[in-house]
Amino acid sequence: MRARVLAIAVAGLVITAACKGRPVEALQLDSSQLTVVNHSGQVWRDVEVWINQQFRVTTPMIMNDQAFHARLEHFVSGYGQKFNFSRMQINDVRMKAKGEDGAPVEIVKQFSGNPLSDALKGMGGNR
Numbered sequence: 001m002r003a004r005v006l007a008i009a010v011a012g013l014v015i016t017a018a019c020k021g022r023p024v025e026a027l028q029l030d031s032s033q034l035t036v037v038n039h040s041g042q043v044w045r046d047v048e049v050w051i052n053q054q055f056r057v058t059t060p061m062i063m064n065d066q067a068f069h070a071r072l073e074h075f076v077s078g079y080g081q082k083f084n085f086s087r088m089q090i091n092d093v094r095m096k097a098k099g100e101d102g103a104p105v106e107i108v109k110q111f112s113g114n115p116l117s118d119a120l121k122g123m124g125g126n127r
Contacts, residue, residue, distance in 0.1 A: 044097035
């Protein structure tokens with residue numbers, strides 16, 4: 001029993017060490033939420049986050065080493081249409097902001113393959 005507990009603890013440490021060196025993506029889709037993580041070393045102001053270059057959510061600023069979370073149903077088009085995650089596919093996610101010096105900052109999420117399967121990551125189950 002003791003050997004089993006020790007093996008589980010060692011496996012946990014190995015997994016933790018392997019994950020620790022990985023950079024955190026600035027734009028993360030997880031189930032029905034989008035997270036923007038700022039590790040740029042500066043404050044981002046007048047932040048706009050876009051889905052499919054049509055649906056947008058804004059925040060006045062994201063401080064360095066902080067994250068901004070937005071539920072997907074809070075993204076709205078210019079015509080007041082809300083993003084419907086259960087019926088709409090995500091093809092593009094980007095963030096636009098101004099850096100501390102006023103220079104534009106733009107980050108575009110790189111999808112690893114199928115945008116639908118990328119968006120469904122984190123929903124649980126085998127998809």
